[in-house]
Amino acid sequence: xxxxxxxxxxxxxxxxxxxxxxxxxxxxxxxxxxxxxxxxxxxxxxxxxxxxxxxxxxxxxxxxxxxxxxxxxxxxxxxxxxxxxxxxxxxxxxxxxxxxxxxxxxxxxxxxxxxxxxxxxxxxxxxxxxxxxxxxxxxxxxxxxxxxxxxxxxxxxxxxxxxxxxxxxxxxxxxxxxxxxxxxxxxxxxxxx
Numbered sequence: 001x002x003x004x005x006x007x008x009x010x011x012x013x014x015x016x017x018x019x020x021x022x023x024x025x026x027x028x029x030x031x032x033x034x035x036x037x038x039x040x041x042x043x044x045x046x047x048x049x050x051x052x053x054x055x056x057x058x059x060x061x062x063x064x065x066x067x068x069x070x071x072x073x074x075x076x077x078x079x080x081x082x083x084x085x086x087x088x089x090x091x092x093x094x095x096x097x098x099x100x101x102x103x104x105x106x107x108x109x110x111x112x113x114x115x116x117x118x119x120x121x122x123x124x125x126x127x128x129x130x131x132x133x134x135x136x137x138x139x140x141x142x143x144x145x146x147x148x149x150x151x152x153x154x155x156x157x158x159x160x161x162x163x164x165x166x167x168x169x170x171x172x173x174x175x176x177x178x179x180x181x182x183x184x185x186x187x188x189x190x191x192x193x
Contacts, residue, residue: 007148008118008141010111014104014148021100021152024093025159032166036090040170043177059086061174065181072190076182083178087171094163101157108149115141 004011039059046065058066061082068074119138123130185192 006140007144008111008115010107010114010145011148014107014145014152017100017104017107018152021097021156024097025155028093028163032163036170040173043173046177061086074182074185074192076192079178083174086174090167090170094160094167097156097160101153101160104152104156105149108146111145112142115139115145
């Protein structure tokens with residue numbers, strides 16, 4: 001609590017941003033580990049022509065592809081829309097993480113500037129009788145907000161990079177699978193609408 005008091009006004013928006021970033025990172029970690037990973041495994045099984053085990057968490061696209069194989073009829077437009085929806089689900093929160101990674105250091109810098117302004121106003125008011133302890137509050141504010149901004153931004157940037165690269169791999173796999181399945185349906189003479 002001592003450090004929060006020393007951080008000045010801009011420590012509060014930084015703490016709010018930190019909570020939002022933590023939520024997004026934990027939520028995306030859960031999604032990528034327990035939703036996206038099984039979907040990627042299912043994609044690999046479908047690509048190999050194997051049947052899928054009856055597990056929860058299948059995407060709408062995978063369900064459609066399983067039904068299409070059983071009926072020997074695929075609605076290609078619907079499959080593409082469902083693939084796009086799956087990608088959007090996987091992308092949730094990533095733009096926010098990017099903004100947090102960029103904005104947190106700027107908020108910290110803003111706190112630094114306001115802290116230094118306080119120091120110089122105090123120096124001017126005291127003129128020649130400046131004591132280092134008179135300036136300490138503004139310097140505390142300047143250093144704390146900078147540090148907190150960086151502590152928020154660095155993990156957010158790392159998480160954004162990791163989740164973003166996982167999303168790109170998933171998207172490539174998804175659309176490659178869709179193309180292969182449509183080609184396979186046509187080659188077998190099954191109906192593609």
